Amino acid sequence: MRLYALCDQELLDRNDLSLEDFVTIAKKNGAEVIQYRNKTADISFIKQQLIQLRQLFEGFLIVNDSFELAQFCDGVHVGQEDLQSIDSDTKKAVKILKEVIGKDKIIGISTHNKDEIIKANELDLNYIGLGAFRATGTKDVDSILGDKLDELASLSIHPVAAIGGVKLDDKFKNITYHVIGSGLL
Template structure:
């Protein structure tokens, strides 16, 4: 298993954990990627958190949504709704993002079904997040649980695939590169 650790600020706050605690756990588990997600703070706070993570962690650092902070990390991850906020056409949105973050940075998007995976195949991406594998209590907007179909859908992707949505260390997939763990990492 290759680990992609999702560091959600709301979850840290809810569990009373420091950012440093999360990064230590991710390092102990040999996480190759940390994604920092913060849906409620301003860009100055997010920038400060990215700088803190970078000082403690040598792996890939991805920021969720805040592509304007690309200089402080290795890449950006955006969801389908976030793409549509950039441009109503998701293909154009990805082109805009790629023009902002450049080719030397990582770009990933969330996908939830076969159609979105096939669309992603036509985009200039480095990876996709695919799921949710199971219901998760960290996101209230999970509409589709893929369960055992996740691996089959992942096989259609030309990009690396990160399984999302209550993924456990013990879960086994054939066509998934990364297990994305957030709350499961800090249980």
């Protein structure tokens, strides 16, 4: 199992954890990637958090949605709606995103079903997030993939990160990364 730790600011606040606390836990569990997600703060706060995370963590650092801050990390993860807000043509959206963040940066997108995976196969991405595997306390999810997640992952030409309620002891065949947020705490 390869660990991709989701550092959600709401989760940190709810559990009275600092970035240092989260990074310590992530490192202890062997995290290779940390994604910082903050759906409510202004851009300057997110920037400061990314700068602090970069000082604390030497692995890959990804920002959720705030692609304008990609210079402070290694890449960006966007959802389907975020991609559509860039351009309704997803190929164009990814091309624009690459131009904005730089060709050397990582791009990952969330996928939730076979159709989204097939479309993602046509995109210049570094990975896809696939889920939700099960219900999670960090995000409202419309559908749970459960045991279908591993089978769907086999359809992707990109590395796949299992998202949504994933735990450290979950076992998958076709998954590159386990994305874990609250399950680390």
